[in-house]
Amino acid sequence: MNTPQQTLTSRFQLEHFRPGQEAVIQSLLAGRSTLAIFPTGGGKSLCYQLPALLLDGLTIVVSPLIALMKDQVDRLNALNIPAARLDSSLSTEDVISLYDGLDNGRIKLLYIAPERLANERFLARLSRLNISLMAVDEAHCVSEWGHNFRPDYLKLAGLARQLNVGRTLALTATATPKVAEQICRSFDIEPNDHVQTGFYRPNLHIGVAPCSTVDKKAVLLQRLRQAPDQSTIVYVTLQKTAVDVATYLNDNGIQTEPYHAGLKDEDRHRIQDAFMAGESPVVVATIAFGMGIDKSDIRAIYHYNLPKSLENYMQEIGRAGRDGLPSRCELLACRDDLTVLENFTYGDTPDPAALANLMHWLDGQPDEFDISIYELSHHFDVRPLVLNTLLTYLELDNQLHTTAPFYTEYKIAFKEPRSAILDRFDAHRAEFLTRLFNTGKTGRTWLTLKPDDAAQQLGEDKQRIIKALNYLEQQGWIELRVAGVRQGYRKTASNLATAEQIERIAQLFAERETRDIDRLRAICDWAETQGCLQQPLMAYFGETLTQPCGQCSGCQGHAASLPARRHKAPDRAVIDAMVNEAHEALGTPRTLARFLCGITSPKASRARLGKHRCFGALADAPFAEVLALSTQALPSPAPQP
Known part of the structure; x- marks a missing residue:
């Protein structure tokens, strides 16, 4: 059998391993599950692609990023490495061919989304195969302490055991010590098999520029004029902001494309391909852009709006300078951005009455029952992700058990x-x-x-x-x-809907809300660091940078002091007008507040209220204040027994 070094050279046409790669590969080849925490662009994918060729059986790669799947499968096939992806874009003929390749052992790597493992027909197929390795990308999604918790990820460890997977590789670029600990516990990873190469990248020049809302466009334009032809990503929060900023830059001589999830598929592909080819140097994008993008010469990342967390920030700036050359990462920091970001977080917290009603409904089901997430989401006006999280909480508490x-x-x-x-x-x-x-x-x-x-x-x-x-x-x-x-x-327990149980579940959601809000405010606290910006950033991820970096804006003597957050009080007349219209979908204070702050909900969407003149009318006001006034105007009904 070839050694890892021989395989690296002969199959991947590379001469040397990057830091950490060989240690991870040797651990997997020895049959041990492993956690790899490498910075974005640090070479995580080779850690499972190479062992897949040296192990008997199939390697499954679980990833939430379809763009990454397609890109990696294309690259592997170009190297004559038999890889495939299974997603909804495949034709029936392609799926049949893929299944044939799995059955006869021709395919060595199969890329799937985590949701695919909830498919009973697909699981039945996998159970007949020899699965030597499961690679879990974006493994921080396993952790409820992480910045991007996904309920489907919590089930992966159990599924790996159910499918008799030989070993598991968990991969992430953004795990705090607490998140890493939970990942290791989930996948039975020993401390010695936790491989972390370090987050610090000296070629990234980090800066914070305090800005008011009205000044940000001009500041961004000035920065881009310094190097208009360099590959640059400008990250924004909202789709409409992407369009607005891109229009402004184009009107002022900077060739720019807006990119967001609301575009047609063909437009997103065109913009991405033009950026990758260097034909469109600047993209103004929501975080939908960049996931799985492997472009080595991105010279600048600008955050026009605050990121959602330091984890998100680290992941996003990690797309710059993968070729090792100096690259600029600057945050145009404005506390006004907190309002929209906080409102999104508040919007994910379920209405107390809806949560209680949902739990009473679950309690009334027979011992064996089945549900449609889509139907329940609309019936109880709870977002699908929130509903999945609730069901996962009940599973973790041994109240429910998924069958199939x-x-x-x-x-x-x-x-x-x-x-x-x-x-x-x-x-x-x-x-x-x-x-x-x-x-x-x-x-x-x-x-x-x-x-x-x-x-x-x-x-x-x-x-x-x-x-x-x-x-x-x-x-x-x-x-x-x-x-x-x-x-x-x-059901594995009786009486799911006691008052104590409902209160406890509501408290879990409230704690998640608090953690997410704290992450947002931590961004502003970090931005106002006196001295080196890199040292506290590394400390957040459990590492110590013994000396100041010497090149960030803080080290250059430009410590940031952010302008005070503007306060726009909600208009009570708008709230009263909506109460008088008596929309059934806006019958509780939280649903009304979400609507007025521009946050959709299943019932409001079904009632086509997204086009109502008052949808988002109070988006610039703090959610807590809109909720308080909505509570005064519309008392919350008692939960149904």
């Missing part, structure tokens, strides 16, 4: 005549398939059947039906499409 997600509807297109398919089976199996097809509803192209209904009509086990359909698809005789995903649960 499943689809309520299967659509079948026959690639061969039914008679030809049935002729391949003995009389008993052919008779079963005939009766199964007869339970469906025939359309012009698709036969639609529901496994639950079919199982009841035929007196058969539902799993037999699903396995039969999967087999027919694997053989290439039918095309399958699924719809109506539902997640199964089993």
Whole structure:
């Protein structure tokens, strides 16, 4: 078998490992799960790509970033390394080919999103394979203490054990000591297998420029005029800000493109490709841009608005200067930005009445039940992410246990005549398939059947039906499409909705809200550091920079003092006007306050209130004050028993 060094040279056409890479790879090859904390651009991907070629079996790469998946798979295939990605953009033929590659061992690396592991059909396929390694990218999402907690990530450790994965590699660029500890605990990683290379990058020149809201555009323009042709990302919070700032820069002679999640796919791809090729040097973007971007010569990162946390800031500036050459990272710091960012955080905290009603509903379900996240989200006016987080909390408390997600509807297109398919089976199996097809509803192209209904009509086990359909698809005789995903649960405790339990769950959400608000304010505290900016930034991530960096704005004698935050009091007349309109979707103080601060909710979206003239009318006012006045104008109803 080739050594890691031989494989690095022969397959990846590289001469030397970067710091930390070889230690991680040797740990994995020895069969031990490992945590790798490398800075953005530090070479995390090689830590699983190389072992994948030296281990027997499949390597699964779990990543939330589709752009990263596509980019890495394309690069690996260009090196004749058999890698594939599974996402919703693939055609049916591509998916069938991919499954064939998994079954015959041709594919060595498979990239998937974490949500894919909630797919019962996909898990059944994986359970038949030898999975030697699971790589979990953005592993800080595992931690409820992290800046980007995702409930789906909490389930990955259990799924790795369920699938008998040989070892796990957790990767992140932004883990504080507390987050790293929780990652190691989740994946049974020993302290000696926690490899951290250091966050400090001396080629990044960090600066803070105190700005008022009205001055920021002019300051940014002045900075960009100094080097208008250098690759630069300007990060903003809102989509409308991206468009507004890009328009201003173009009007003043700086060629710029706005980039945000609201653009059409083809426009996002065009802008990204032009930036990567150097044809469009400056992009004004929300954080949707840059995830998975591997461009080595980005010379400047400007934060036009405050980032959401120091973790986000570190991740975003990490995209600069990957070629090792000097790069500028400057924060145009303004406390006024806190209002919008805080409002987003407050918007994720569920309304107390909605939370209580949801928990009473869960308590009223039978011991085995299933749900649609989409339906519950709209019924109780709780965002899907918040709903998933609640269910995860209940799982962690051993109140609920997930059984399996499943689809309520299967659509079948026959690639061969039914008679030809049935002729391949003995009389008993052919008779079963005939009766199964007869339970469906025939359309012009698709036969639609529901496994639950079919199982009841035929007196058969539902799993037999699903396995039969999967087999027919694997053989290439039918095309399958699924719809109506539902997640199964089993209650493992009685009385989920006691007053104490509801209060405790509400307190968890309140604590998350407080932590997120504290992270926002920590940005301003850091920006006003007297002296070196790099030293407290490294300390936040558990590292010690013994000497001042000597090149940040603080070391250059430009300590920042941010302008006082402007205070815009909410207009009570706007609140009263909305109360008088008596919209059912805005029936509690928090839902009304969210609407007035420009924060969407499932019920308000369904009621098409996003186009109402008052949506976001108080977006510049502090959420707490809007909520207080909304409470006075619209007392909160008592929770339903």
